[in-house]
Amino acid sequence: MSSSIESLVNKEYQYGFVTDVESDAIPPGLSEETVRLISARKREPEWLLDWRLKAFRRWQAMTEPRWPNVKYKTIDYQAQTYYSAPRSVKPLQSLEEVDPELLKTYEKLGISLNEQKRLSGVAVDAIFDSVSVGTTMKAELKKHGVIFCSFGEAVLEHPELVQRYLGSVVPYSDNYFAALNSAVFSDGSFVYIPKGVRCPLELSTYFRINAADTGQFERTLIVADEGAYVSYLEGCTAPKRSTNQLHAAVVEIVSLDNAQVKYSTVQNWYAGDKDGVGGIYNFVTKRGKAFTNSKISWTQVETGSAITWKYPSVILQGDNSVGEFYSVAVVNNYQQADTGTKMIHIGKNTKSTIISKGISAGHGQNSYRGQVKVLGKASGARNYTQCDSMLIGNQCGAHTFPYIEIANNTATLEHEASTSKIGEDQIFYCKQRGLNTEHAISLIVAGFCKEVFKELPMEFALEAQQLLGVSLEGSVG
Amino acid sequence: MLKIENLTANVGDKQILKGISLSVNPGEVHAIMGPNGSGKSTLAQVIAGHPGYEVTGGTVTYEGQDLLDMDAEVRAQQGIFLAFQYPVEIPGVSNAYFLRAAYNEIRKARGEEEVDPMEFLDVMTERLKIVEMGDDMLQRSVNFGFSGGEKKRNEIFQMAVLEPKLAILDETDSGLDIDALRIVAEGVNKLKRPDRSTIVVTHYQRLLNYIVPDFVHVLAQGRIVRSGGKDLALELEERGYDWLLETAGASA
Numbered sequence: 166m167s168s169s170i171e172s173l174v175n176k177e178y179q180y181g182f183v184t185d186v187e188s189d190a191i192p193p194g195l196s197e198e199t200v201r202l203i204s205a206r207k208r209e210p211e212w213l214l215d216w217r218l219k220a221f222r223r224w225q226a227m228t229e230p231r232w233p234n235v236k237y238k239t240i241d242y243q244a245q246t247y248y249s250a251p252r253s254v255k256p257l258q259s260l261e262e263v264d265p266e267l268l269k270t271y272e273k274l275g276i277s278l279n280e281q282k283r284l285s286g287v288a289v290d291a292i293f294d295s296v297s298v299g300t301t302m303k304a305e306l307k308k309h310g311v312i313f314c315s316f317g318e319a320v321l322e323h324p325e326l327v328q329r330y331l332g333s334v335v336p337y338s339d340n341y342f343a344a345l346n347s348a349v350f351s352d353g354s355f356v357y358i359p360k361g362v363r364c365p366l367e368l369s370t371y372f373r374i375n376a377a378d379t380g381q382f383e384r385t386l387i388v389a390d391e392g393a394y395v396s397y398l399e400g401c402t403a404p405k406r407s408t409n410q411l412h413a414a415v416v417e418i419v420s421l422d423n424a425q426v427k428y429s430t431v432q433n434w435y436a437g438d439k440d441g442v443g444g445i446y447n448f449v450t451k452r453g454k455a456f457t458n459s460k461i462s463w464t465q466v467e468t469g470s471a472i473t474w475k476y477p478s479v480i481l482q483g484d485n486s487v488g489e490f491y492s493v494a495v496v497n498n499y500q501q502a503d504t505g506t507k508m509i510h511i512g513k514n515t516k517s518t519i520i521s522k523g524i525s526a527g528h529g530q531n532s533y534r535g536q537v538k539v540l541g542k543a544s545g546a547r548n549y550t551q552c553d554s555m556l557i558g559n560q561c562g563a564h565t566f567p568y569i570e571i572a573n574n575t576a577t578l579e580h581e582a583s584t585s586k587i588g589e590d591q592i593f594y595c596k597q598r599g600l601n602t603e604h605a606i607s608l609i610v611a612g613f614c615k616e617v618f619k620e621l622p623m624e625f626a627l628e629a630q631q632l633l634g635v636s637l638e639g640s641v642g
Numbered sequence: 643m644l645k646i647e648n649l650t651a652n653v654g655d656k657q658i659l660k661g662i663s664l665s666v667n668p669g670e671v672h673a674i675m676g677p678n679g680s681g682k683s684t685l686a687q688v689i690a691g692h693p694g695y696e697v698t699g700g701t702v703t704y705e706g707q708d709l710l711d712m713d714a715e716v717r718a719q720q721g722i723f724l725a726f727q728y729p730v731e732i733p734g735v736s737n738a739y740f741l742r743a744a745y746n747e748i749r750k751a752r753g754e755e756e757v758d759p760m761e762f763l764d765v766m767t768e769r770l771k772i773v774e775m776g777d778d779m780l781q782r783s784v785n786f787g788f789s790g791g792e793k794k795r796n797e798i799f800q801m802a803v804l805e806p807k808l809a810i811l812d813e814t815d816s817g818l819d820i821d822a823l824r825i826v827a828e829g830v831n832k833l834k835r836p837d838r839s840t841i842v843v844t845h846y847q848r849l850l851n852y853i854v855p856d857f858v859h860v861l862a863q864g865r866i867v868r869s870g871g872k873d874l875a876l877e878l879e880e881r882g883y884d885w886l887l888e889t890a891g892a893s894a
Contacts, residue, residue: 588730589694590730591730591731593714593730594726594729594730595732595740596691596713596715596718597690597691597714597715597717597723597724597726598718598740598741598743598747598800598804599715599719599744599747599748600715600747601713601715601747604743604747608732608735608740608743609735611734612732612733612734612735613733613734614734615734616734
């Protein structure tokens with residue numbers, strides 16, 4: 166493109182710092198012994214260790230998927246570290262006991278764990294490498310019977326709930342990375358909203374990878390009991406490193422009859438440098454099961470990671486259940502993303518909506534992959550899919566892989582797709598009205614993503630928009 | 643206000659402007675006329691700073707400063723406004739939001755405070771009357787799904803809000819029916835002030851029935867082949883451009 170847009174400079178990834186803390190890590194390598202060690206560190210009950218071991222054996226028999234439209238060097242699973250925790254973090258510690266160095270890290274990331282200073286209306290669980298360092302607003306939530314804590318704590322304090330729902334949406338045998346996660350998962354968040362309760366706060370988990378050559382394998386489980394409502398947000402960052410780091414998470418959502426779960430993600434893992442060196446491999450399985458009259462809504466803004474492989478999905482199990490997927494995925498430099506969703510219609514009169522906005526810049530490759538499946542008994546099922554791609558520059562790519570499988574002839578499906586290119590003319594038009602190139606691009610992109618941004622909780626919509634501006638800087642040329 | 647001297651400009655290897663000289667003083671209305679492909683729109687785009695054109699020679703001074711040295715957004719902030727021949731669509735960005743961003747950039751450049759949305763709403767509502775548009779306009783995406791006439795009116799609306807010192811209307815009359823033409827022209831006239839100048843680029847004389855120019859320049863093959871008063875436009879209406887082209891050809 167022309168020089169007017171070329172002049173933009175790359176802004177540094179502002180979350181790329183490393184916190185100097187002493188860590189307790191299990192040596193690199195993966196074996197049954199590793200799985201046992203992790204489980205022992207976390208003082209887990211026997212049933213959970215057994216589940217992990219089953220998953221591990223299953224994983225050994227599986228092969229890494231090669232169907233995603235992404236390219237990367239083979240991962241050496243024996244070179245990874247599977248557990249790393251700051252020494253200062255004690256199990257079940259209170260917020261007052263958190264190491265000031267870790268508090269400072271979160272302050273630097275813009276996340277205050279100080280309850281007084283915290284944005285009102287939001288509770289935070291902060292995960293640092295393999296452990297949770299603290300969860301805010303627990304007392305307030307407890308008044309409403311809401312459980313919001315680290316996964317590790319839930320295993321110790323609420324084993325019956327964990328045992329009942331763990332793996333009920335994403336079985337350990339589901340796929341290669343889900344099996345790996347099930348074997349070695351470290352920490353994550355656990356949420357339980359009791360019957361008929363509307364969670365009074367936004368719940369949010371902030372994931373931070375700090376240690377080098379360490380994978381993060383978090384596991385999140387959200388259960389909304391009958392008639393409950395919760396809005397949950399996750400954010401993620403990692404230091405800049407020249408080696409790739411693996412992040413293989415699993416998120417399971419159970420939305421029982423008449424419940425509603427809204428899950429939003431702002432993913433900003435380190436994406437690698439402008440030549441594609443380093444960055445996070447983000448291989449994630451996210452799925453929810455919606456029971457009768459219930460609703461699960463995924464909203465994601467994916468700007469980070471060297472490689473993204475994730476398909477937040479909804480199993481529309483119950484009659485009249487609703488599944489939604491709103492996504493903005495941005496790739497710049499040499500980032501690659503293969504992302505989308507699956508909507509599995511099982512119940513009658515189930516309804517799903519998919520709005521996907523892919524933005525490709527630099528040498529980035531962006532693939533939308535989505536499946537809409539209507540089973541034989543799902544009469545009256547409806548799906549609306551809209552899948553838009555925007556290209557910035559002429560070295561990038563946008564790809565669309567929709568899969569539609571219908572086994573019931575009463576289903577109604579709509580699929581719309583478009584591809585556009587940010588033009589010199591659009592930018593010039595904005596400049597002629599007094600906006601500079603950066604402002605012009607962020608405005609045009611924000612307009613393109615509007616339908617998705619309006620689904621984000623208020624507090625985060627602006628942040629997401631700014632994030633998008635930053636990750637596209639230097640994208641044109 | 644604007645002084646163009648011996649300006650030459652290319653698109654790729656092709657020379658479009660072949661030595662244009664033009665002076666515009668405060669309060670004046672200049673019409674640039676000429677046949678298709680004569681370089682009228684190129685001149686407008688070059689003044690506005692479109693990156694697709696390469697200036698190969700000459701000078702342009704705007705309020706005593708070297709205009710060619712300024713980025714397009716700086717020119718806009720300094721009061722130059724181009725009403726586009728083909729206004730660009732920006733889906734998902736409301737007119738109100740877009741205009742406020744522009745308005746604030748211009749204010750910032752002048753060292754003034756930004757306006758808040760409520761204050762700005764009053765400014766917009768008042769200016770909408772100039773182009774006879776309803777306020778539903780404000781929430782619609784910039785030019786997205788607009789009819790040709792709406793797009794042109796929106797350009798004049800933006801001009802009314804941004805209050806430029808030098809407005810360039812690039813074929814604003816093309817594609818307008820007679821009513822829209824009248825609204826657009828009246829809008830331009832209402833914005834006329836002794837310290838503001840206007841350059842009207844047009845193929846036809848009819849717009850000049852409404853916006854009466856002080857000077858008319860005829861552009862042909864990248865050069866101004868004749869300048870005169872408003873009567874020149876009428877003469878062109880009657881005789882067409884050919885007789886001037888022949889003269890230009892002979893002198894070239």
